[in-house]
Amino acid sequence: MSGEFEPKIVGFLCNWCSYAGADKAGTAQSPYPPNVSIVKVMCSGRVDPQFVMAAFDKGADGVIMLACHPGDCHYTEGNLRALGRHRMLLRLLEQLGIEKERCVMDYVSAGESEKFVKVINDTVRAVRELGPFRPFSSHSGK
Amino acid sequence: MRIGVYLCNCGGNIKDKIDAEKVRAGVLGLPGVGYFKAVDFLCSEGGKDFLAGDLKTERPDRVVIAACTPREHENTFMKILASSGINPYLMQMVNVREQIAWVTEDKAMATEKAARLISAALRRVSLHEPLSKREIDVCPDVLVIGAGPAGLKAALSMAESGRRVSIVEKSPVIGGMPVRYEELFPSMECGPCMLEPVLSEVLHGEHSENIELLTLSEAVGVIGSYGNFTVKIKKRPRYIDAEKCIGCAECIGVCPASAENEFNYGMNERKAIYVPFAGALPNIPSIDETVCLRLKGKECSLCLDACPVEGAIRFDEKEQTIERNAGAVIVATGSGLYDCKKIPNLGYGRLSDVYTGAEFERMLSSNGPTEGNIKTSKGKSPKSVAIMHCVGSLDKNHIEYCSGICCQYAFKFNHLLGKKLPGVRIFHFYKELAVPGKEEFELYAHAKGDPNTTFIRYADITDLKVGSKGGKKAILFKKSAKKSDSVSVDMVVLCPAVVPLPDSAKLGGILGSPADRFGFFEELHGRLDASQSKIKGIYLAGACQSPMDIQSAMTQGMAVSGYVLSGLVHGRKLEISPVCAVVDPEKCSGCRVCVSVCPYKAISYDPEKETAAVNDVLCQGCGTCVAACPSGAIKGNHFTTEEIMAEIEGILR
Ligand code: FES
Numbered sequence: 160m161s162g163e164f165e166p167k168i169v170g171f172l173c174n175w176c177s178y179a180g181a182d183k184a185g186t187a188q189s190p191y192p193p194n195v196s197i198v199k200v201m202c203s204g205r206v207d208p209q210f211v212m213a214a215f216d217k218g219a220d221g222v223i224m225l226a227c228h229p230g231d232c233h234y235t236e237g238n239l240r241a242l243g244r245h246r247m248l249l250r251l252l253e254q255l256g257i258e259k260e261r262c263v264m265d266y267v268s269a270g271e272s273e274k275f276v277k278v279i280n281d282t283v284r285a286v287r288e289l290g291p292f293r294p295f296s297s298h299s300g301k
Numbered sequence: 302m303r304i305g306v307y308l309c310n311c312g313g314n315i316k317d318k319i320d321a322e323k324v325r326a327g328v329l330g331l332p333g334v335g336y337f338k339a340v341d342f343l344c345s346e347g348g349k350d351f352l353a354g355d356l357k358t359e360r361p362d363r364v365v366i367a368a369c370t371p372r373e374h375e376n377t378f379m380k381i382l383a384s385s386g387i388n389p390y391l392m393q394m395v396n397v398r399e400q401i402a403w404v405t406e407d408k409a410m411a412t413e414k415a416a417r418l419i420s421a422a423l424r425r426v427s428l429h430e431p432l433s434k435r436e437i438d439v440c441p442d443v444l445v446i447g448a449g450p451a452g453l454k455a456a457l458s459m460a461e462s463g464r465r466v467s468i469v470e471k472s473p474v475i476g477g478m479p480v481r482y483e484e485l486f487p488s489m490e491c492g493p494c495m496l497e498p499v500l501s502e503v504l505h506g507e508h509s510e511n512i513e514l515l516t517l518s519e520a521v522g523v524i525g526s527y528g529n530f531t532v533k534i535k536k537r538p539r540y541i542d543a544e545k546c547i548g549c550a551e552c553i554g555v556c557p558a559s560a561e562n563e564f565n566y567g568m569n570e571r572k573a574i575y576v577p578f579a580g581a582l583p584n585i586p587s588i589d590e591t592v593c594l595r596l597k598g599k600e601c602s603l604c605l606d607a608c609p610v611e612g613a614i615r616f617d618e619k620e621q622t623i624e625r626n627a628g629a630v631i632v633a634t635g636s637g638l639y640d641c642k643k644i645p646n647l648g649y650g651r652l653s654d655v656y657t658g659a660e661f662e663r664m665l666s667s668n669g670p671t672e673g674n675i676k677t678s679k680g681k682s683p684k685s686v687a688i689m690h691c692v693g694s695l696d697k698n699h700i701e702y703c704s705g706i707c708c709q710y711a712f713k714f715n716h717l718l719g720k721k722l723p724g725v726r727i728f729h730f731y732k733e734l735a736v737p738g739k740e741e742f743e744l745y746a747h748a749k750g751d752p753n754t755t756f757i758r759y760a761d762i763t764d765l766k767v768g769s770k771g772g773k774k775a776i777l778f779k780k781s782a783k784k785s786d787s788v789s790v791d792m793v794v795l796c797p798a799v800v801p802l803p804d805s806a807k808l809g810g811i812l813g814s815p816a817d818r819f820g821f822f823e824e825l826h827g828r829l830d831a832s833q834s835k836i837k838g839i840y841l842a843g844a845c846q847s848p849m850d851i852q853s854a855m856t857q858g859m860a861v862s863g864y865v866l867s868g869l870v871h872g873r874k875l876e877i878s879p880v881c882a883v884v885d886p887e888k889c890s891g892c893r894v895c896v897s898v899c900p901y902k903a904i905s906y907d908p909e910k911e912t913a914a915v916n917d918v919l920c921q922g923c924g925t926c927v928a929a930c931p932s933g934a935i936k937g938n939h940f941t942t943e944e945i946m947a948e949i950e951g952i953l954r
Contacts, residue, residue, distance in 0.1 A: 185398065200945070213949055
């Protein structure tokens with residue numbers, strides 16, 4: 160590593176579309192930075208807001224939630240729940256003084272390996288620019 | 302705890318980017334790790350044999366396999382674990398090929414990431430619980446709702462393979478819509494003749510003893526789930542003993558009471574004791590209690606006196622509620638037509654000689670109200686007819702979609718009009734034309750080439766105004782933005798959009814099967830599983846799911862029988878995946894948030910215990926309820942909060 164700040168990002172990907180989209184980026188051998196570690200869930204609807212908060216608490220500099228496109232969720236509407244929870248998370252993060260760019264939600268289909276790579280690149284770049292995330296404790300009193 | 306870690310080199314695919322020795326150094330010594338082995342091709346026959354043997358020798362408590370994507374070989378490895386006597390859910394895969402080796406340029410970084418994700422998997426797998434599939438007994442019998450082409454085809458193919466099928470049909474007759482059509486597109490086959498073999502197979506074919514036909518019946522309640530439904534059926538009385546009646550129709554002629562014949566859209570009358578149209582099957586009359594004098598309390602026994610069979614007419618029959626058990630329910634209730642009165646400028650219901658396509662079909666039918674003669678309300682043969690396509694269709698003010706069948710029957714009308722009334726002038730008013738398929742173009746080509754046929758395209762249905770002028774219908778239409786023109790015809794036939802039946806929402810409610818945005822029964826997936834509803838074990842066949850022609854309805858009838866025959870097998874138990882949600886009643890506060898978020902109606906609320914419970918037969922394991930539960934009372938098996946948290950910690954160690 161070049162000495163540049165390397166953000167740690169946790170990516171929650173649903174099994175059916177976005178995880179498959181990430182696999183496709185692999186099959187296509189499209190390189191992207193290794194900063195995002197993927198946690199597979201069956202559906203984005205499984206992503207409990209506390210997972211996101213825990214990730215920040217445990218030292219993540221950013222979180223990505225990827226879901227099937229609206230209307231394409233394997234379980235009908237889990238992605239809509241995820242969207243609602245993401246909105247709620249953004250409000251919460253704002254209250255805590257955490258930049259919203261650190262918590263990204265997007266839709267990636269099983270075919271969209273290029274979009275997947277772009278989301279990864281954009282998020283890694285944005286979080287790198289923001290710099291390391293300071294743990295919650297240091298935000299108190301802000 | 303002793304965890305075995307296997308890293309697949311996948312030839313050079315993984316090895317070139319991930320240094321197994323460095324991973325070994327990083328992994329050995331982590332809590333729980335018993336051993337680390339790098340293998341060349343774990344999914345090859347040799348690799349699988351090695352794994353099976355090694356698991357038997359090493360006997361690890363948990364297994365981590367770092368290899369390709371779990372979407373490729375998770376099942377392969379789970380099977381090997383099971384065959385080696387280890388619970389298959391005690392394994393976690395790490396996707397080091399697709400998501401690391403193939404996408405990370407720097408070898409050191411790839412190796413570091415692999416080690417980190419393996420450590421996350423180690424933490425996660427140490428929390429895994431042994432899970433097993435639950436098996437339940439199933440009822441292989443099937444209930445079909447609707448006796449049109451789709452329902453009958455489904456019933457017949459299942460009966461042929463030995464399944465017992467109950468068909469619930471609302472009307473007194475079977476065959477659905479096409480038995481009312483004299484000729485069918487695209488090849489001008491006679492509808493009743495084409496369906497006759499299917500109908501007679503159902504009624505008295507080789508496998509008809511497997512089929513129970515319940516006419517004048519409706520499903521009014523359903524309990525249970527896939528594999529074991531109990532359906533409550535309301536059966537209205539026919540007042541005729543189907544076993545005894547010989548179908549001679551002596552009773553009909555003598556009956557003094559009559560009413561509008563709804564099977565002919567009120568274009569003629571029928572008796573109180575009636576068969577809706579000649580050739581209707583089963584060939585047994587029924588008595589309309591709202592019309593029959595005797596059933597309304599008056600003195601009359603004319604039909605009884607005329608009937609040559611003792612006891613065939615049964616005025617003492619009562620409405621019954623019966624129950625049937627079925628492993629699966631097939632909905633095949635068909636569709637309806639858009640109400641043309643909602644487009645008042647077309648004159649339907651206001652002007653004489655303006656018909657819907659369905660009414661015109663009856664007029665064309667030799668067993669219809671005019672015995673197949675096309676006559677205006679004045680009893681004359683029309684010299685000119687306008688056929689309006691896209692009535693209500695492709696219109697954001699009415700119905701947004703194209704029904705896909707109307708053009709085809711419109712061109713069939715074109716052909717039949719020309720045949721029955723040589724020289725008749727025909728005007729097709731259309732918005733768009735749709736005639737897909739390898740046979741369907743012929744009727745269109747025929748109409749196109751007919752010198753008596755004119756095509757007039759309109760932009761919006763409101764551009765057409767149908768009025769009455771000197772006994773004719775004057776149709777005013779826009780020729781261009783500024784210019785109008787008109788034609789004058791003797792008869793107008795409207796081709797309305799195909800829409801859900803008005804009572805399909807009610808049936809959907811009873812079955813718990815949701816409607817799509819148009820009101821059709823919603824399919825599980827538009828292309829992959831169009832014949833499956835959102836509710837497991839409830840299948841959709843025919844136009845209740847989407848507008849469709851007879852061919853597609855028949856195909857769906859076959860498709861649903863495929864689901865049933867492969868999914869519900871006599872003597873084979875139904876395997877229920879353990880990857881589902883489980884409610885802890887101790888923690889559940891009874892708030893019912895989970896009930897509202899579950900897309901599969903798999904969660905129910907028990908008002909007595911004041912807790913929610915998950916039906917694992919219906920649960921698909923998405924975990925939406927787990928994330929939604931404010932009390933943390935729902936566990937998502939194999940994706941528990943603790944397991945996912947452990948994985949997050951491992952990643953961020
Ligand atoms: S399965 Fe992808 S968002 Fe639900």
